[in-house]
Amino acid sequence: MFEVERDPAVVELGVFVEQEPSTVWRALTEPDLIAQWLSPTTGFAPRVGTTFIVEVPTPDDSAAEMACQVTVVDPPRRLTYSWTDLRGDPPQRWLVDWQLSPHGHGTRILMTMSGFDIADRRQKMARNAVERGWDRTVLPALVRVVGETGPDRQVP
Numbered sequence: 001m002f003e004v005e006r007d008p009a010v011v012e013l014g015v016f017v018e019q020e021p022s023t024v025w026r027a028l029t030e031p032d033l034i035a036q037w038l039s040p041t042t043g044f045a046p047r048v049g050t051t052f053i054v055e056v057p058t059p060d061d062s063a064a065e066m067a068c069q070v071t072v073v074d075p076p077r078r079l080t081y082s083w084t085d086l087r088g089d090p091p092q093r094w095l096v097d098w099q100l101s102p103h104g105h106g107t108r109i110l111m112t113m114s115g116f117d118i119a120d121r122r123q124k125m126a127r128n129a130v131e132r133g134w135d136r137t138v139l140p141a142l143v144r145v146v147g148e149t150g151p152d153r154q155v156p
């Protein structure tokens with residue numbers, strides 16, 4: 001066996017759900033569902049070139065706005081968008097990539113966030129915070145929403 005060396009500048013998180021890719025796709029692309037597992041969005045549509053805002057809570061209970069732009073849409077397999085924190089000087093930009101793969105009686109979800117400059121102390125801290133936060137909070141919330149949202153079920 002061999003071990004794959006991961007890029008330390010990339011956050012890569014995966015999870016399996018017992019729903020079809022089309023159900024996961026709904027949770028990733030319908031604004032009412034996105035608000036339940038991530039945060040409210042303004043202007044989101046699953047079309048390449050669409051710009052939108054995500055209101056992200058911060059530790060001091062304020063909200064930070066992430067400016068985003070959809071770069072890849074391949075339903076129900078892949079969704080990619082930029083994720084730009086406008087609070088930085090200069091603003092910091094990353095890429096969030098969702099890949100959905102049918103697997104047995106469900107779907108394997110792989111979320112990759114790239115673009116971190118780990119030579120920069122703040123970027124390295126941001127990368128580690130993203131990994132912890134998305135692994136402990138965002139992905140479990142996505143799994144919950146996917147479980148509550150079937151192809152025939154209404155948005156709760």
